[in-house]
Amino acid sequence: MSAAPGPEAGPGESVPADIKVVAAGAICWRTRNGELEVLMIHRPRYKDWSWPKGKLDAGETTPECAVREVQEEAGVRIRLGIPLPATVYPVASGMKIVHYWAARIEEGKPEPDGKEVDGVRWCSPAQAHAELSNPSDRQPLRALVEAHAEGRLRTWPLIVVRHAKAKPRSSWTRAEGDRPLAATGLRQAQAVSRLLAAWMPVRVVSSPWVRCVQTVRPYVKSRAVKFKTVDAITEHSAKRKPGKARNAVEALFDKAKPVALCTHRPVLPLTFEVLARHMPAGLSIGLPDKDPFLAPGEAIICQVSAAEEGRILSLERFRAFDD
Structure with missing residues (x-):
């Protein structure tokens, strides 16, 4: 933790x-x-x-x-x-x-x-x-x-990552989706890659916005895993259509294979709502419930039961290197 x-x-x-x-x-x-x-x-x-x-x-x-x-x-x-x-x-x-x-x-x-x-x-x-x-x-x-x-050993990991530190909004004049990582964020992305490797997700799902893609790119390239972008988990899409964002998170459970999701701070509450539905009440209280929910480059790791479809058995939280 x-x-x-x-x-x-x-x-x-x-x-x-x-x-x-x-x-x-x-x-x-x-x-x-x-x-x-x-x-x-x-x-x-x-x-x-x-x-x-x-x-x-x-x-x-x-x-x-x-x-x-x-x-x-x-x-x-x-x-x-x-x-x-x-x-x-x-x-x-x-x-x-x-x-x-x-x-x-x-x-x-x-x-x-x-x-x-x-x-x-x-x-x-x-x-x-x-x-x-x-x-x-x-x-x-x-x-x-x-x-x-008790049948709790066979699991697969579902990981939620907040993108690494981006360049400030206040100094960015172009499209929000094009705002990239800051220099610190690029270093964080390397640390995120090392952290993700402990659970070896075989696929990565990300917001298509540049700062999310840059956060998971080092891991995707190092492991040559499947990579997919989903518009529903961008800040703008999730705000307009929160139901679609929730559905995108729910879809992570469909294949029952190790997966990582990278999204934005404003989308995290919707993400955690979905995760909470798959957890016992005593476990869901460990989900972050206050803004900013996760620090840049921080991750929530859920172990999902391979025996009980969609049931989350453990919850951990780790932060990648931040200088």
Whole structure:
């Protein structure tokens, strides 16, 4: 989740004041013959079995860190799923927090990096529970097992992004739809690309206005994903015909595949109205309800159930780099 920056936090994230070290990781899972399995790593330095995880690099969000650490330590590219409970425990410099996600492997075959990790293995949750060296690592495992039992592990991400910082309206004299990103916004767009890559949307839907297209262009080009512009989610169209804007957001659920939507601040309330219909009441209260709703380049990430059509199971919020 995101808020104001905290100690060693990534951009747009907060941690309690007593936390001195922020890290992130993931529990990769699969089913074999109908049985749940999880991926563990062995670290020779600590002589322990644990989950792939590590500290944030400078300018990195926790989702980006989790994906990078799994790739570095286990040799696979993952797509993040539902968030799992974070663990907090003491280290030499103070208290450490590790943020976790459930994750599916999208590219590669698990193998150790040969440096920090000398072994990887798939095992049952019961085996993992017995072999985990740090007792706190069992907390996210228990949550993952519970989610699997309740059919909440198989999900796909739906991401809503507010476009990055644009040139000021006051200094723009041409058509509003042609107003581009500011220099800061162009840098934000690169950060948005890195953030989106943690969930690997396979299609991107955007307002056709220049500042939205520029925001998602780096991701679209880097991943060669399907890209579509929709007039209904421009500021002007949404104001005149809000029903069409809502329908455009509702259509994101139709294909049940990972998707990102980029739109404008004035369109966000309509967007969130639609998302709220797909959420339990206790989850929908987490949607932003005050202007400006999201900061430029900020994103809402929903995990949508693959089993219960259109049902949103989790809600997260992260902000891309802003200088």
